[in-house]
Amino acid sequence: MLRTLGITFGLLIASGAVCATAAGAEPSRDEHLRQRVIGAWQDDYQGRRTKTLDEDGTGTMVVELDGMRARLFARRLTFEMVWSIENGRLKKRTVRGQPVVQVQMILRSMGDRVEERILELTDDRLLLLDQDGKTRYDWRRKQEESEADGSTAGER
Numbered sequence: 779m780l781r782t783l784g785i786t787f788g789l790l791i792a793s794g795a796v797c798a799t800a801a802g803a804e805p806s807r808d809e810h811l812r813q814r815v816i817g818a819w820q821d822d823y824q825g826r827r828t829k830t831l832d833e834d835g836t837g838t839m840v841v842e843l844d845g846m847r848a849r850l851f852a853r854r855l856t857f858e859m860v861w862s863i864e865n866g867r868l869k870k871r872t873v874r875g876q877p878v879v880q881v882q883m884i885l886r887s888m889g890d891r892v893e894e895r896i897l898e899l900t901d902d903r904l905l906l907l908d909q910d911g912k913t914r915y916d917w918r919r920k921q922e923e924s925e926a927d928g929s930t931a932g933e934r
Contacts, residue, residue, distance in 0.1 A: 807866065808863045808864060808865065808866065811863050811866065811896055811899055812862075812863045814899050814901075815831055815863065815868065815896075815899060815904060816831055816832065816833050817830070817831065817919060817920070818830045818919070818920035819831070819904050819917035819918065819919055819920060820917065820918055820920045821915055821916055821917045821918065823915055824841075824843075824847065825841050825842055825843040825844065825847060826841070826842040827839060827840070827841050827842075828840045828842075828920060829917065831861055835860055835861055835862060836858070836859070836860055836861070837858075837859050837860070837861050837870070838856060838857065838858055838859070839856070839857045839859065840854065840855070840856050840857075841854070841855040841856075841857070842854050843855070851880045851883075851884070852877050852880050855875060855876070855877070855880060855881060855884070856875050856876045856881075857872045857874075857875040857881060858872065858873050858874045858875060859871060859872045859873060860873060863896070866895060866896050867893050867894060867895050867896065868893070868894050868896055868906060869891070869892070869893045870891070870892045870893075870894075871890055871891045871892075872885060872890045872891075873890075892909065893909055894906035894907060894908055894909065894915065895907040897914070901919065902918060902919045903916070903917070903918060903919070904916075904917040904918075904919075905917070
């Protein structure tokens with residue numbers, strides 16, 4: 779009797795594992811967001827920002843400043859990062875940047891980690907909510923140069 783119960787219990791566990799594996803075969807919400815967010819994005823928050831998120835979990839953000847901010851920091855800052863998506867949030871950690879002195883000064887004052895909730899993600903728009911719960915960053919997918927200037931491959 780105990781042997782029969784043990785075998786039945788073992789079969790139930792095994793079939794549950796198979797069902798869990800089959801269910802796990804579908805991409806999770808985070809994996810779906812991760813695949814969709816890969817690429818280049820731009821916004822104009824405190825200067826022109828271009829964020830590129832690569833498939834391998836690395837990325838860059840180039841910030842182009844003008845006016846007083848450019849004089850204070852630099853006309854162009856480049857941040858290198860690693861990123862992931864967890865629980866519907868885009869998590870980024872800056873690992874280095876250029877110019878080194880200015881980037882280090884910014885990281886010391888603001889920190890090297892950011893976690894932003896994804897409010898909307900479409901083919902063309904990435905809307906993020908800052909950790910402060912108020913500030914929204916409205917990113918647009920960066921168009922290829924040929925699309926941006928209105929030409930097509932056949933016109934070049």
